[in-house]
Amino acid sequence: MPSDSTDTQSEPPRDRVRRSAAVIVAVVCWVGAVAGCALTLMELVRYPRTSDAFVRANTVGVAAHVSGNIVELNVRDNQRVTAGEVLFVVDPRPYEAEVERLEAKLVVTDLEIEAFRQSVLAASASLEEMLAESAYAVSYLARLEPLLAQKFVTPNEVEKARSDAQASLGRVEAAEAQLKRAQRLVGDDLDGNARRQEVAASLADARLNIEYCFVRAQVSGYVSNLNIARGEYANQGVQLFTVVDDSRWYVLANYRETLLGRIEPGMTAEVWLLACPGQPLKGVVEGIGKAIFQPVGASVNALPDVPPALDWVRLAQRFPVRIILEEAPGCTLHSGATATVRINPGERVGHPEDGILMVPLSAN
Numbered sequence: 549m550p551s552d553s554t555d556t557q558s559e560p561p562r563d564r565v566r567r568s569a570a571v572i573v574a575v576v577c578w579v580g581a582v583a584g585c586a587l588t589l590m591e592l593v594r595y596p597r598t599s600d601a602f603v604r605a606n607t608v609g610v611a612a613h614v615s616g617n618i619v620e621l622n623v624r625d626n627q628r629v630t631a632g633e634v635l636f637v638v639d640p641r642p643y644e645a646e647v648e649r650l651e652a653k654l655v656v657t658d659l660e661i662e663a664f665r666q667s668v669l670a671a672s673a674s675l676e677e678m679l680a681e682s683a684y685a686v687s688y689l690a691r692l693e694p695l696l697a698q699k700f701v702t703p704n705e706v707e708k709a710r711s712d713a714q715a716s717l718g719r720v721e722a723a724e725a726q727l728k729r730a731q732r733l734v735g736d737d738l739d740g741n742a743r744r745q746e747v748a749a750s751l752a753d754a755r756l757n758i759e760y761c762f763v764r765a766q767v768s769g770y771v772s773n774l775n776i777a778r779g780e781y782a783n784q785g786v787q788l789f790t791v792v793d794d795s796r797w798y799v800l801a802n803y804r805e806t807l808l809g810r811i812e813p814g815m816t817a818e819v820w821l822l823a824c825p826g827q828p829l830k831g832v833v834e835g836i837g838k839a840i841f842q843p844v845g846a847s848v849n850a851l852p853d854v855p856p857a858l859d860w861v862r863l864a865q866r867f868p869v870r871i872i873l874e875e876a877p878g879c880t881l882h883s884g885a886t887a888t889v890r891i892n893p894g895e896r897v898g899h900p901e902d903g904i905l906m907v908p909l910s911a912n
Contacts, residue, residue, distance in 0.1 A: 595890050595892060595893070596803060596807045596811055596890070596891045597888070597889065597890040597891075598889055599888045600801070600802040600866065601802065601819075601886070601887040601888060601889045602799065602885065602887060603798075603821065603882060603886075603887055604797070604800050604883050605793055605794060605796070605797050605881070606767075606792075607793065607883070608765075608767050608769075608790065608793060609790055610635060610763065610765075610788055610790065611782075611784075611785055611788060612760070612785075613757075613760035613784060614643065614757050614761060614784055615638070615783050616639040616643075616761070616782060617638070617779060617780070617781055618639075618782055619637050619638070619778070620634075621636045621776070621777065622635060622636060623635050623636070623771050625771055625773070625775075626770055626771060626772065627771045628770050628794075629768065629769065629770075629771060629791065630765065631768045632765065633764060633765045634762050635763050635764060635771075636782075637762050638761040638762075638782055640758050643758045643761060644758060647751065647754045647755055650750050650751040653747050653750075654751055658744065660743070661741055664733045664734040664735075665734055667730040668727065668734060670730075671723065671726045671729075671731075674726065675723035675724055675726075677723075678716065678719045678722075678723040679720055679723075681719070682713070682716035684716075685712045685713040685715075686713045686716070688709055689706075689709040689710055692706055692709045693706060765791055767793040768793070769791045769792045770791065770794060771791055772790045772792050775789070776789070792883055796872065797873045797876075798831075798871060798872050799817075799870075799871040799889060800869070800871075801817075801868070801889040802866040802867065802868055803866060803869050804865070804866055805865050805867060806864050808869075810893055811836060811891055811893075813835050813836070813900035814897060814900040814905050815832070815833045815892060816830065816833075816896065817889055817891045818830065818831075818890045818892070819871065819887050819888070820887065820889075821879065821881075821887050822885065822887075823880070823881075823885050823886075824879035827878065827879055829874060830873075831871040831889075832871065832897050832898060832905060835869075835870050837869065840867060871891075872905070
């Protein structure tokens with residue numbers, strides 16, 4: 549049986565070259581793969597990167613502060629609006645009628661207050677009359693009692709004078725109580741008249757409801773999810789659609805907890821959007837999320853829910869990192885758009901304080 553050396557010697561030179569070339573290529577591929585993995589790992593550790601990121605913008609739910617039919621609808625879905633612009637109008641007629649009713653009630657209340665003040669004057673005059681009568685009755689009794697010993701008056705006359713004096717004192721107390729009651733009915737205190745203030749407050753609230761009939765945009769942005777038409781009944785506090793605030797756009801990048809130690813507020817970042825290929829955007833880390841929802845360990849009936857099993861493979865949790873974006877000329881941003889983020893720990897801007905970037909990018 550021929551040996552391997554004999555087979556190698558009998559192998560044509562061209563095959564030997566091909567075999568050597570294949571070995572060299574395989575070695576180079578293995579070395580390149582190992583080097584690539586090492587470089588990639590170093591890149592990921594040095595520059596934290598994630599594709600689990602999404603563009604976000606703050607939203608403001610639009611709801612009517614008063615209930616009623618919508619008589620004007622001035623916007624369409626996806627239309628841009630500015631802060632203070634009237635979005636829709638709720639029928640103001642019931643609230644205008646309420647204002648007219650309260651204005652009339654305020655006039656009547658003023659007349660009632662004036663009448664109560666006149667009652668105070670009358671009660672005061674009656675009290676003065678009762679005081680004068682009581683003073684006379686007491687004085688008459690004092691003059692009459694010494695005459696009883698000299699028998700110039702009868703005991704009945706003295707007793708009648710004493711009874712009149714006591715009755716006059718009772719009438720004085722009644723007049724004083726009537727005066728206090730009249731003064732309280734007026735409603736005057738140190739801050740004004742309570743009766744008038746009550747009606748005036750109701751009138752101010754009714755006038756405010758008329759202003760609430762004109763629902764205005766609280767922020768500048770884009771109308772989203774508008775699915776109503778003129779004539780729709782708006783219930784108080786029930787959201788009808790949303791305005792997307794476009795004054796500041798940011799990215800929520802979900803990083804594994806193993807990388808959070810290398811991320812700090814103020815670090816710059818590069819953001820790539822699928823909607824804007826080839827156009828990286830600049831951003832800056834504003835803050836790192838401090839909590840996420842954790843179903844394991846949640847409380848049930850005030851007791852912790854602890855599962856009986858423990859997985860051998862423990863996956864790293866992801867926490868949201870908020871990255872404020874610069875303006876993106878030539879790129880339209882949409883809340884919910886997919887993004888890829890790479891953070892540059894060596895570049896910092898702003899002034900972080902207590903784990904939050906207090907002065908973000910100047911463009912925002």
